[in-house]
Amino acid sequence: MSGPLLELSGITKRFPGVVANDGVTFSVGAREIHALLGENGAGKSTLVKMIYGVLRPDTGEMRLAGAGYAPHKPSDARDRGIGMVFQHFSLFEGLTVADNIALGLSPKLAKRGLKERIGEVSAAYGLRLDPDRYVGTLSVGERQRVEIVRCLLQGPKLLIMDEPTSVLTPQEIEVLFATLRRLVSEGCSILYISHKLEEIRSLCHKATILRGGKVVGSCDPARETARGLAEMMLGTALAPPVREAVAPGPVRLAIRGLSLASAEPFGVDLADVDLEVRGGEIVGIAGVAGNGQIELMEALIGERLAARADAVSIDGEAVGATGPVGRRALGMCFVPEERLGHAAVPEMALWENAVLTGEARLGLARRGLIDGARSRAFAERVVAEFGVRTAGVEHAARSLSGGNLQKFVVGREVLQGPAVLVASQPTWGVDAGAAAAIHKALLALARAGAAILVISQDLDELFAICGRIAVIADGQLSPARPVAELTVEAIGLGMGGAHQGSDGTGSAHA
């Protein structure tokens, strides 16, 4: 077979009020790693959902290996040799690796000898995996392997990967890339969705760029610069954020000996965390997801209180035993990782979501009665200053795209003029343009004298905006060191440190 593996022509998909894909035409060649690039809301996920049979196009046609292809459901796609690894895994923590894999396979494949075949596939592709371990005990990188092995067992001709590296350490990324290159050499094609332009440059053979639901170009990413790719995606020139050296002020956020047992069965306990953040400074915490970031965030927000009041203090004031409202009143603001359901109430209007955290500092309620006019005005200011694309502050948070909602959430906290801002994954799943705007806002806030703590899995982000970086692994925080003394490799080793053992000797204590 010499023609392209997958051809899309004139694919259009409309949702009420929005055209998600408008006449999309492109093709993925055999043995090709093909990148799909685009801002949030450019229509990438809609497009791959149609390829994987989750959604059906309104018009247009798809061809697979030269034959017509119109999947009605994901199992149709799987039957035709298409596998997909989603950004959010669908695994049961209380079941073993083998059970989880069996659940996602057709009954025929799931029958007998499954464990042996899991062993064969994981050995063949260097994806170490013990079929008898419980998924709850696996690191995020290992969980991704479960998903990949599940796909590989079906012998796919095309593998779709949605943002696969956002949860991996640099070393794990290298392993993944080696696996993908190996797959390609064996005849498989890969459709690769990512925001990380450097990765696309090093891995992909071809890139198709989507903007506003339309294909706006294609290129050989290795021949472009990351900045060039970003500008193609955005359609405008990009101004990278500039970090200026600011003389650090007094310590504004101090974490001293913070220990906290996790409330979740497979959570991570925080052990004796120490950190100081001075005014004017942005300190980063790097780490692979699931190493205590959620617990640290809960402890900093005050959703869970520390055993000692002086475990957390703001401007010298001990707040370890104070709840979120009291901490906000003292000048601490927070951007949690999860936008919908944590940072914002999905069904509530934007202005109501402004009340959620703005009430404590901005006096949006008087004697208990909510001041609707002031709350709306504040929400409108956030929308205007942070360029949130929405039809108005009366619309539900859920109606915004992920990147726009994130801009709203960050804006809501930054515009409260905090003394201390703690942000977890501030640009996760956000397009390059919005990410640059958020980084700029954080840098400006720091220049104005605030102490900022950024918890992120994106090392590029941390190196771009932070003055010092610490690494969290298995609930323990390394000392923060100036970025000038650090390399990506060194941090990567620290990030993976806690999980090296579980990779190699996992079967011993399963």
Added chain:
Amino acid sequence: MLKLEPRREPSALMFYVTPFLAIALTLAAGLLLFRILGKPPVAAMQLIFIEPLRSLRGVSELLVKATPLILIACGLALGFRANVWNIGAEGQFAAGALSGGAVALAVYPATGWWLLPLMSLAGIAGGAAWAAIPALLRTRYNTSEILVSLMLAYVAVLLLGSLVHGALRDPDGMNFPESRLFQTALPVMIPGTRAHVGFLVALAVAGAAWLLLERHMAGFQIKVLGQAPRAARFGGFSEKRLIWACFLVSGGAAGLAGLFEAAGPVGQLVPALPAGYGFTAIIVAFLGRLHPAGIVLAGLLMALTYIGGETAQISMSLPSATTSVFQGMFLFFLLATDVLVAYRPRWIATRPARAGRPLQPPAKVEA
């Protein structure tokens, strides 16, 4: 083929339209039901839904029945918005009637202007105290408040019955299981009828509930807790405090409704005092969209099914279950049509599966 597509945003229009749709479907189903039963359908429906509204007596009885429904449903709506499920308003109703009535019986034969307010306060306290049990068990031991509050409803109703048979029985009542007639009663609103000022109190409570839910931080916290518990923690709203508040308020409202029933139309404590208002109020709360204004309208409608059901029973010899059947259908159709709030129905032309891609040239398939 009819297909349901998720909407990007829940439809505000449908949110208000579906209760009316549910009412229309209930009426249609009612017509069908009467036809099957061999009764004249239109006449029967008229008897149930129109006839009571034609007389002053009918309208006043409507207000009498709507009063407890509105009072209880307003309290329940707060909890339901917060995902706090107080299903035992029937028990809090009985507890309120019991404690308020006990105050009157304790001071008998003394009376005065102070007695009714005192009884009302005791009624509120009784209902709130009964609701405090599921609140305590839920916040302390994470017990399901649904089960606890529901089971306690039967305990309270039986407690009322046993006390009326025993300690609170009228000493001059020839051993009938009922208390003395209270020495004071709720003032009547429409002379010559049983419609009492409790209805005005219910309207005031609905107004207060509206203010709380739509304008006050407490109502905001309740809504956040109900829709996104993690966001409520992020906001710093204490889940335990809100659960307690919802139970105490809804229990207190149900207790007041019970006392009004005892001190109003009934005038004494009787075992049959809790006539299912506490359960019907759950339907009222949902039919009214957990919104106080909607609850007032839904309360009046549900009251109508009580009275209409009685009328139909007497003059058409329909079974007494008629009322429950209509109340059940209201809830059933409401829940069924609610799917339209989050989903949009769309007709998809049914095509044979193979004709799905007529535009493409025939594929060259090789064996």
